[in-house]
Amino acid sequence: MFVGTAKATVVGIGDYYGSLEKEFIISKAEQILTASGMVLDAGEGSRIDVKGAKGNLKFESSDPSIVTVDEYGNVWAGFDASGKSVTITIHAEETSNYKAAEPISISVMIRKTEKIDISDVSVAIKDS
DSSP, rough: OEEEEEEEEEEETTTTTOEEEEEEEEEEEEOOOHHHEEOOOOOOEEEEOOOOOOOOEEEEEEEETTTETTOOOOEEEEOTTTOOOEEEEEEEOSSSOOOOOOOOOEEEEEEOOOOOOOOOOOOOOOOO
């Protein structure tokens, strides 16, 4: 069924007679969003798997200098993001049959990596 006004009619049969007609309103349904947080390495990307959305999704990073997210839910951790985390907020827009969803937030954590200084390392190449 779709949002709007509908009509139901009940009619007696057999030994029963009479009828009742009633109009009623079909309201917009709720969208209940779910998604899981993720852990990435610096420079790595992934995609947010959002369930329950009926409307167009919108994604927003709390700090795009650490993690960016596009209109499809693809996320990328910056190369300098080691040990940091951000919140991604997800919205689903209203449609003709569904209310706008309550926004949800997930956490994206970037694994801490250590930089190694190799400026004093020498490499010997053996001639064969």
